[in-house]
Amino acid sequence: MEKINIGVQGFTLPMPQTILGCRQDGRNNFMALAWTSRVNYNPSLMMISVGKKHFSNSAIKATGEFSVNIPSIEMLEITDFVGLVSGSKLDKSDLFEVHKGELENAPVIANCPVGMECKVFDSIELPNDTLFVGEVIATWCNDDVLTEGIPDIKKVNPFTLTMPDNRYWSVGECVGKAWHDGKKLK
Numbered sequence: 001m002e003k004i005n006i007g008v009q010g011f012t013l014p015m016p017q018t019i020l021g022c023r024q025d026g027r028n029n030f031m032a033l034a035w036t037s038r039v040n041y042n043p044s045l046m047m048i049s050v051g052k053k054h055f056s057n058s059a060i061k062a063t064g065e066f067s068v069n070i071p072s073i074e075m076l077e078i079t080d081f082v083g084l085v086s087g088s089k090l091d092k093s094d095l096f097e098v099h100k101g102e103l104e105n106a107p108v109i110a111n112c113p114v115g116m117e118c119k120v121f122d123s124i125e126l127p128n129d130t131l132f133v134g135e136v137i138a139t140w141c142n143d144d145v146l147t148e149g150i151p152d153i154k155k156v157n158p159f160t161l162t163m164p165d166n167r168y169w170s171v172g173e174c175v176g177k178a179w180h181d182g183k184k185l186k
Helices: 055-063 073-084 181-185
Strands: 018-024 027-033 036-040 045-051 065-070 114-125 129-141 159-162 167-170
Touching: 018 055, 018 073, 027 045, 027 055, 027 073, 045 055, 045 065, 045 114, 055 065, 055 129, 065 129, 073 167
Parallel strands: none
Antiparallel strands: 018 027, 018 065, 036 045, 045 129, 065 114, 114 129, 159 167
C-alpha cells in the first residue's frame, strides 16, 4: 500500500463535537467547537482552540472562564447553527436553557448530557487561534446518562466531526478496553 502526501492540513479522526459556552457583556454565548482535548490529569485540564476573530475568544479573554458542553445527536442541528453565526452578529443567549454552576461566566447547557466548567489556567497565542487551557472546576452530567456514576457513551449519544470533509458522525460500538487489551503483547 502506497502512502500519498495530501498536504499540511493535519486532523485527527474523529474530533469530539462540543459546544463552547462563554459570557461577555452580561450575555451568554455559544459556539460549535471540535478543537478540544483533555491535556492533564491532575489538575484536570482541558484545551480548546478558538479563532482570534471569534466573539468567544474575546469573551474568554475578558472573563477567564468557559464551558465545554457535549451535545447528543438530537442536538446536531442547533450545534451546527451556533457554529455558523457569530455572537458579534447574533445574540445566541436564549438558544439554550442554562444550568447555573460554580462559575459566573461558564454557562453549562442544561440539555447537553455533559458540561464542564473551566477556569483559564494558561493560554498560548498562535498565528490564527488562541489555545486556552482551562482547569475543570466542575463536570455536570444529566443523571439519565450515568451508569454506576460514570457518563455512559451510549446514553450520552455524542457525535463527532471529521475534517477536511466537514461531516458529523455518530459513535459506534465498543471495540476494546484501554490499558488492558494490549497486555497480552507484553
